[in-house]
Amino acid sequence: MDFQQVGEIDRYLLGVVNGAHSLFFDSLMMTLTSGLTWIPLYIALLYLVIKNNDTMTQIFLAIGCCLLCLFITEFVTEGLVKPAVGRPRPGNDPRWMYDWHVVDNLRGRDFSFFSAHAANTMGITMFFCLLVRSRILSWMMVIWSLVNCYTRLYLAMHYPSDILVGLTFGALAGLVAYLVYYLIFRQVSAKQNYISSQYTSTGYSRADVDVVATALVASYVLAIIWSLIQQ
16 A cells, blocks of 8 residues: 555545534534633643642642643644644645635644644543543543544544544653653652542542543533534
8 A cells, every 4th residue: 555545545534524514513623623622621630630649749740741741742743743744734735625624714824744633632641541540531531532633634634644643642652751750750759559449549539530520521511502502
């Protein structure tokens, strides 16, 4: 299989997602792809970290390693790979830019390969999955990342291969950030074992995990309500 065939598969799969549109989903995808929509989630994750760590050193370590993950994904995607590869976004490629359904003339000004949205969201997801070790939080964060990726396809901002590579790199960045966290955490914190059903294996309160889950669900509900109003 050569690059031309990969490109044809990319365009076909993008057409499947981008071609199934409606006014409601146009508005919903625009809302879900915005970082502002997920501010309640970010605040809830910050609350989770602050509430479940005993010292400022531990709190800043967790926050710092999460930011490290985002730095890695942003630097590599926006600073290195996108300029080097120079792949136009679907909506900006003169060969077939008018083949796609574009919402509110959102075409993007930079390059397509690979997706920073996918890398960033999966990086955060991987980091918190390893940090908290809660099954419900892990599933909800993975779904959150995939929803963000779906919006990029629906809006014709990326090809499927951009998303796939972004997810893979984001997962690796999240793993690296967690390993840095773990190595330092072992040096600054006493070893503890958590056997209570009220806590995860890493000592995070399940009640506080529920706060994050609630914030995430509330963000979806508000996005749907806002999209209905916008019609």
